[in-house]
Every structure is written in C-alpha cells, then in structure tokens.
Amino acid sequence: MTTRWTVVVDRDDLTKTEVLHDELPELPELSDCEVLLRTSRVGLTANNVTYGVIGDLIGYWNFFPAGGPGQGVIPLWGFADVVESTVDALPAGTRVYGYLPMASHLVVRAKLTSAGFVDASDHRVELPAVYNSYLVTTQDPAYDERLEDLQVLYRPLxxxxxxxxxxxxxxxxxxxxxxxxxxxxxxxxxxxxxxxxxxxxxxxxxxxxxxxxxxxxxxxxxxxxxxxxxxxxxxxxxxxxxxxxxxxxxxxxxxxxxxxxxxxxxxxxxxxxxxxxxxxxxxPDQLRKRTADWGADGLAQRFGEAWRGFTAQAGDWVGVVQHSGPDELIDVWQAVLAGKANPASADVITF
The missing domain is CATH 3.40.50.720 (NAD(P)-binding Rossmann-like Domain)
Structure with missing residues (x-):
C-alpha cells in the first residue's frame, strides 16, 4: 500500500491546518482517461496566500475539493510524475508541470493537447482554463531541468x-x-x-x-x-x-x-x-484577450522570450531554501501566512 496525504486548511482561519492520511492500493482503479499523479516539487509564496484569501471569490477552493465542512486545499504550482495511467500518451514516468494541491497525489481526467493535457474532471470544467492545463516537460520549450526550482517559484507569478x-x-x-x-x-x-x-x-x-x-x-x-x-x-x-x-x-x-x-x-x-x-x-482575462490577439503560438513565443530574459537574472536575486514533506510544507505555509518569509529567499518543497 502507498500512503497518500493531503494538507487541509480551515477556510475561515488559514492558520489552522491538518494533515489527512489514507492508503492507496498499489494498482488504483482508474477510469478511462484518468491519470494518477504524484507531486514531486512545488513552490510556496505569498501568491498561494491569495488563493486562500479570495478562494470563494474566484473559485480557488473548487479545484481540489477535500476534507470536511469548512476545510479546503490550497493550490500550488509545481511538478508531478505520472505513476499510473489509462492514457497511452501519458505513460508512467511522464513529468508534468501545472496546478497541484497541497497533497502527495492527484487523479486527473486527461484530455490531450499539443503541449500536454487539460484536466477535464467534472468539477473543473467551469473553472478558468489556465489553471486546468498541464505541460509535459518533454513538449515544453521553456523547460530546463536545471531550472526547476526557478520554474515552480516564478513561472506562475x-x-x-x-x-x-x-x-x-x-x-x-x-x-x-x-x-x-x-x-x-x-x-x-x-x-x-x-x-x-x-x-x-x-x-x-x-x-x-x-x-x-x-x-x-x-x-x-x-x-x-x-x-x-x-x-x-x-x-x-x-x-x-x-x-x-x-x-x-x-x-x-x-x-x-x-x-x-x-x-x-x-x-x-x-x-x-x-x-x-x-x-x-x-x-486569465488578459490571457484570453492576448490569445485572441496573437494566437496561442504567438502568445507562447512572446512569453517564452520574456521568461528566458527573466530567468537569466532571477537566479541572482533570491536564494532557494529546500524543504520536504507535509510537516515542513506546513511550516513554510505558516511563515508565509504570517509575513515572516525573507524576501531574499524562496521556498521549494519536495514530496
């Protein structure tokens, strides 16, 4: 059996956290088009606090429903690996970048795209598309294995x-x-x-x-x-x-x-x-506008050029601090929530 964990917060008091544990069978029963991801590496910044503060206004609580009444799961950006799959194009070992929960695992319903897939799960269909898209690293021209820490910290921001x-x-x-x-x-x-x-x-x-x-x-x-x-x-x-x-x-x-x-x-x-x-x-509103103005490829090209210019400098601005596991994830969350994070450092958590 594989242990799965999820960190949940009190939606009315983000300082209150709980780690929920359960067991996954070695071969989970996945439906057609479903993929089991295991979270690998995420960043945690003040941006994630925003997801909690305006979770009801924008719908951020709806991406990863879990826990009991009044509880929620804070979204993070990072990398995950496919561990089980019913989609031939996404075999075990595929590494993806995208929107992830404060949790060790996530099941998605993959609808393939040219760059990866979108999660077409029923509860995410009406949510902003930019948060439902996952990039397969081998198909992402901006991906650089040496810069994964910078990507989980800076790319969504x-x-x-x-x-x-x-x-x-x-x-x-x-x-x-x-x-x-x-x-x-x-x-x-x-x-x-x-x-x-x-x-x-x-x-x-x-x-x-x-x-x-x-x-x-x-x-x-x-x-x-x-x-x-x-x-x-x-x-x-x-x-x-x-x-x-x-x-x-x-x-x-x-x-x-x-x-x-x-x-x-x-x-x-x-x-x-x-x-x-x-x-x-x-x-996402401006993203939709520019996709219409420039086309998806034109937007990707412009963003890619800007991203490369940014990462050429960003590595010298902030030192990366490494953490691991749910307990250290909670420690970082509490520090960022309290405004105690050092702006000269940034927090990356591996699972």
Whole structure:
C-alpha cells in the first residue's frame, strides 16, 4: 500500500491546518482517461496566500475539493510524475508541470493537447482554463531541468507579471507617467517591475522598512520607498500587491485626481479588499484577450522570450531554501501566512 496525504486548511482561519492520511492500493482503479499523479516539487509564496484569501471569490477552493465542512486545499504550482495511467500518451514516468494541491497525489481526467493535457474532471470544467492545463516537460520549450526550482517559484507569478504589464502597456498606462507598486519585494511585484523597465514610465516600489535594502538591490525600480514615505504627485497607476487599506487610503489622499487607476493583484494582508476604488486584475482575462490577439503560438513565443530574459537574472536575486514533506510544507505555509518569509529567499518543497 502507498500512503497518500493531503494538507487541509480551515477556510475561515488559514492558520489552522491538518494533515489527512489514507492508503492507496498499489494498482488504483482508474477510469478511462484518468491519470494518477504524484507531486514531486512545488513552490510556496505569498501568491498561494491569495488563493486562500479570495478562494470563494474566484473559485480557488473548487479545484481540489477535500476534507470536511469548512476545510479546503490550497493550490500550488509545481511538478508531478505520472505513476499510473489509462492514457497511452501519458505513460508512467511522464513529468508534468501545472496546478497541484497541497497533497502527495492527484487523479486527473486527461484530455490531450499539443503541449500536454487539460484536466477535464467534472468539477473543473467551469473553472478558468489556465489553471486546468498541464505541460509535459518533454513538449515544453521553456523547460530546463536545471531550472526547476526557478520554474515552480516564478513561472506562475511571472505569467501574472507578464500579463499585468502587458495590460498596462496595451492601455497606454491609463495616461499615467508613474507606476506605484506596493509589496515591491514580492516576486510577482518585482517581476512586473522587470517587465515595465524601458516602457517609458517611472516605476516606484513601496515596501516595509526592513525590505527597502533588498528591494533596492534588485535594480528594478527607479525609486524604492518605505510605506510611510510620500510619493510624488503626478499622474500615476497604483498596483496593489499588499491589500493594505491604509496604504490605499494614503495614496488616494496624496494623489487625488492624479491617481488614474487603482488595480488590486495580490493580497499579502489576509483580507479580501472590497474597496470600490480598486479594480481586481484577473490574469486569465488578459490571457484570453492576448490569445485572441496573437494566437496561442504567438502568445507562447512572446512569453517564452520574456521568461528566458527573466530567468537569466532571477537566479541572482533570491536564494532557494529546500524543504520536504507535509510537516515542513506546513511550516513554510505558516511563515508565509504570517509575513515572516525573507524576501531574499524562496521556498521549494519536495514530496
């Protein structure tokens, strides 16, 4: 027998966790088109906290239903290996990249694509397609075995950065000359800053005093300020990665009509913002738009070029810390949830 485990959280109190264990038969009974994946390597960042904070708003709890009433499974991005399969094109040993649960195993209903497959399980059909797609590493031109740690940490975040920066460029920055980014030391934030360099706007990062030095060391922002500093009054767009009501109110008060757009992306503070002054950026919407504009191949080409440029630099910015197993996964989750994670390091967990 093979032991299977799942980490579940209390949907109303993300600090409460439990590890559920059960047994898998050596040869699980899979239906036609089903594949059993074993999770291998995942990253855990503040982005995963967002999945929990707005899990009901966007439907993140629906991807991996498990546990009892009031419990949920936080999604992660990473690599998994096929251990059993009823699909000839996905034999045991196939390595895939995609959206995974905080769990050792996952059964998917594979519908083959040119790059891998989508999970066509009934409960995922109505969910955003970008989260249902899995890439087979041998068919992924961006895959590099030596860079798996960077991929599980940055690729899903950088896709958001890529699409967010693209949306701003596509809208001529809403008439702004400056882009102000909160939680500037976070990976999605500085990925966005990297994409905005050379685009004709000034990029200002806001961060906590303890993270100012690290954020400056990235060399991605034109200016890095602590949260209590005053930004220049000029036409600006605010990209909110922190979810802090105090920071938002201070910026609106300071900039007034010069604040051309207020966009919420991530929530490192554990509260879903309902502030009507801000609009929520949902990356799949821009992904659909650009797929229509450029075609799937054109989008893949543009993203691949941007990704290679990013990874050429990213390895020097943040040190990777390795962890293993459900207990260390929970330890990392609690640290990230509490805002105690060091921005100069990043956490990878092997299962």
């Amino acid at each position: 950088f896709l958001t950065s890529f699409l967010l920066a693209d949306q701003l460029v596509d809208n001529d920055f809403h008439g702004a000359k400056t882009v102000v980014i909160s939680s500037a030391s976070s990976k999605t934030a500085f990925g966005t800053a990297q994409r905005l360099r050379g685009q004709g706007v000034r990029v200002v990062g806001l961060t906590s005093p303890r993270n100012v030095e690290f954020t400056q060391s990235l060399g991605l922002y034109d200016a890095v300020l602590p949260y209590d500093a005053s930004v220049d009054v000029e036409p600006s767009v605010y990209l909110d990665f922190s979810g802090s009501a105090d920071v938002r109110s201070a910026l609106h008060s300071r900039l007034g009509a010069e604040l051309k757009k207020d966009i919420s992306i991530g929530l490192t503070h554990q509260a879903a913002s309902q502030d009507s002054r801000s609009e929520f950026f949902f990356a």
